Amino acid sequence: MAQMRLAPGNGSTPDPTSHRGPQDSWLRRNRQTLAPLLFLAPGVIFFLFYVIFPILQSFNLSFYRWDGLGEPQFIGMENYRELLDDRAFEVSLWNNLKWLLLYLLAIPAGLFIALFLNQTVTGIRLYKSLFFFPFVISQVVVGLVFSWFYDPTFGLLNQVLGWVGLGPLNVLGDPTLVTYGIIAAGLWPQTAYCMILYLTGLNAVDPEQVEAARLDGAKGAKMLWYVIIPQLRPATFVAFVVTIIGALRSFDLISIMTNGGPFGSSRVLSFYMFEKALSEYGFRMGYGAAIAVVLFLIMLCFIAYFLWSMYQDDKGGR
Amino acid sequence: MNTLKGTVAGIALSLGLATAAQAELSGTLKIFSDMSNPAPRAVMEQMAAEFDAMHPDLAVELTVIDREAYKTQIRNFLSANPPDVANWYAANRMRPYVSAGLFEDISDLWNEPEIADALASTKGAMTLDGKQWGVPYTYYQWGVYYREDVYKELGLEEPGDWDTFKANCQKILDSGRKCFTIGTKFLWTAGGWFDYLNMRTNGYDFHMALTNGEISWTDDRVKQTFANWRELIDMGAFIDNHQSYSWQEALPFMVKGEAAAYLMGNFAVAPLREAGLGTDQLDFYQFPAINPDVELAEDAPTDTFHIPSGAQNKEAAREFLRFVVSADNQTKINSGDALGQLPVNSNSSVDDDEMLNQGFAMLSSNSPGGIAQFFDRDAPAEMASVAMEGFQEFMVFPDNLEDILNRLEKARERVY
Structure with missing residues (x-):
């Protein structure tokens, strides 16, 4: 290329770009391709290093037995075989499923609160803030508040149950109730989140369509189902995504409220992975990685669905 | 300079002048401690200051880490950035670090008569594979x-x-x-x-x-x-x-x-x-x-000090462990206004506290079967x-x- 520049306009080497003169470097010619690559580079590099690479590392680690100190020892599928036989893992998996299903209740609940609050009365901003409040406070605080609420001796729940003549209930100490108790605590902030998403969504609802529907005699549930909700589709999609992610990440509430107990009945996969790999009595890195891989595969189903659905939207938009 | 020091130390040792050898301690002594609660922290800081004053050529660097966070951090710093002295717990809790070769074998210290006799009751808890891997500093009934x-x-x-x-x-x-x-x-x-x-x-x-x-x-x-x-x-x-x-x-x-x-x-x-x-x-x-x-x-769970095998200043670290378990220091740090627990040295005196006295009597004369650490330290x-x-x-x-x-x-x- 240097030679080309040294011999501009040389008839024996027909070069379509040569007429632009010597400043015309490779960099200049390719800047259309380079610029986006350059802008993408930081993101891509960080994504590779902090997301893709650790994922591959976890996959690899799940085939080893390693305590984090000595030499890792390759054991093939042994960790996964142990998982199949591990009751604590089974409990965690079922709990994850409960979380996924019940956490979705936040979406309709959020929608109805949003519909309820979507009106103009004095002080509506205050009411909205009050409903939004649980989302602003930390999950740790939510966990503490609900632990006190459920407390078997002085908790509000048992006081109220006492008034209507129902026996004391130790929600967080009962292996059959504990997961539902924690999910209820998690729904409080999650509902607020969905509510905000729907409140902004409702602002975008086309009043003319509502007007037209009203002229056609639609009202109540029909109006909601056929006119409002279809227009809220983008908000619903986002609410669905954040709720699924929230359900799979449910770690802090469990850690604060029960520490996985009683006797491990409120664990979910993420908590179990932490316990096995990183907690005081853990440090089975390979086994923890195997749990993480399973959790990743579950998440992958949802991620694939989200990506596919966004891709479809994109295609439709064009 | 180093060779000179070595010679001096050699002469001092050959003459049996233990005190002269002590005065030789120099450099820095890095201590990582998990004694982060208020009372233990004061005890640790005071011990570090005192040891620092005893050895003018030695600089003592103390890092106190939150007790819970320490339990995971120790795994990193023992291999990546080992201090000269670190806290931990006795019995099987030492096992991962002993197996990975991260704790120094200090059986030589335990062969010294002052330690062997005065600390006999906790020797079992510090022993794995027939060797001793640290010294206790306090325990409780x-x-x-x-x-x-x-x-x-x-x-x-x-x-x-x-x-x-x-x-x-x-x-x-x-x-x-x-x-x-x-x-x-x-x-x-x-x-x-x-x-x-x-x-x-x-x-x-x-x-x-x-x-x-x-x-x-x-x-x-x-x-x-x-x-x-x-x-x-x-x-x-x-x-x-x-x-x-x-x-x-x-x-x-x-x-x-x-x-x-x-x-x-x-x-x-x-x-x-x-x-x-x-x-x-x-x-x-x-x-x-x-x-x-x-x-x-x-x-009777025992809390301990260890020397990581990657320590830089093992000479000073050993001297610090001797200081920690010495009868006077044990009396002082386990007194009611300090840790309020039992001293590990049998020549120390127990604080005049109703519970501690009963506990001390129980452990020293009415526990013929042995002294266990605690379930999560023994298993x-x-x-x-x-x-x-x-x-x-x-x-x-x-x-x-x-x-x-x-x-x-x-x-x-x-x-x-």
Whole structure:
């Protein structure tokens, strides 16, 4: 290329770009391709290093037995075989499923609160803030508040149950109730989140369509189902995504409220992975990685669905 | 310079001038400590300052790390950035670091007469594979702390055997109280009950063999321990809903007089006193014998100092460990206004405290069977977590015992 520049306009080497003169470097010619690559580079590099690479590392680690100190020892599928036989893992998996299903209740609940609050009365901003409040406070605080609420001796729940003549209930100490108790605590902030998403969504609802529907005699549930909700589709999609992610990440509430107990009945996969790999009595890195891989595969189903659905939207938009 | 120093040290040693060798300490001594609670922190800072003053050429660098965070950080810093001295715990809790070659073998220190004689009672806890890997600096007794006034009101005596223990409990229950408070949310408190019941039923050696994985969890002798435990559970001896409380949250039951006693470590005394229990309301007794054929043995968890094998200044580190366990220092750091626990050096004096005196007497003269560390320090971490979860489940659903023991047995086969 240097030679080309040294011999501009040389008839024996027909070069379509040569007429632009010597400043015309490779960099200049390719800047259309380079610029986006350059802008993408930081993101891509960080994504590779902090997301893709650790994922591959976890996959690899799940085939080893390693305590984090000595030499890792390759054991093939042994960790996964142990998982199949591990009751604590089974409990965690079922709990994850409960979380996924019940956490979705936040979406309709959020929608109805949003519909309820979507009106103009004095002080509506205050009411909205009050409903939004649980989302602003930390999950740790939510966990503490609900632990006190459920407390078997002085908790509000048992006081109220006492008034209507129902026996004391130790929600967080009962292996059959504990997961539902924690999910209820998690729904409080999650509902607020969905509510905000729907409140902004409702602002975008086309009043003319509502007007037209009203002229056609639609009202109540029909109006909601056929006119409002279809227009809220983008908000619903986002609410669905954040709720699924929230359900799979449910770690802090469990850690604060029960520490996985009683006797491990409120664990979910993420908590179990932490316990096995990183907690005081853990440090089975390979086994923890195997749990993480399973959790990743579950998440992958949802991620694939989200990506596919966004891709479809994109295609439709064009 | 170095060769000169070496020669001087060599001459000093050959002349047997130990003090001259001490004065040779130079450079820096890096200490990582987990003594982050206010009282222990003050003790640690004071020890570092004092040792610094004793050795003018030596700079002592102390880093205090939060006690819980330390448990995970130690894994990183021992291999990546080892200090010269680090805190840890005795018995099997040392195992991962000893196996990975991260702790220095300091059997040479334990061969020195001052340490060998004065610290004999804790030597077992510091020994793995026939070598010693650290020195203790404090320990405390476990036992039954009880409401003296409640016992007096009901006309009860400190029990000396299992039948009296149960009869007392029945009377307490009849008076509308619970016999024992406990909070098993974080599991280990149930481990304390298992330790005592098993050591009293089957003895210290059996207990150690069990925590070392040499005995099956489905063994009939283990089942006997659980049968004894079940007698208490079926009586309703323990407070309800204990699976929802931490050990601190279980304290108010005793303070309010709703429960008469607490099987706990001596660290429970301070919060109980702060909550308003006076000396005539709070007292201590040794867990009574169950099987008269086995010798009494106690839990006395020991906290320790170690030298990482990657330490830079091992000479100074060894000197620091000698200083920590010396009789004077032990008296000082374990006194009531400092750690308020038991000194490990038998030549030290115990603070004049009702509980500490009883504990010291118990451990030095009435624990012929041996001194255990605690379930989660004697058993490997993984076994401990599975087992303590099983204990908690047993305390809530005693009928699940068969299933629990099979699970523990499966874990035992894998862990060891």
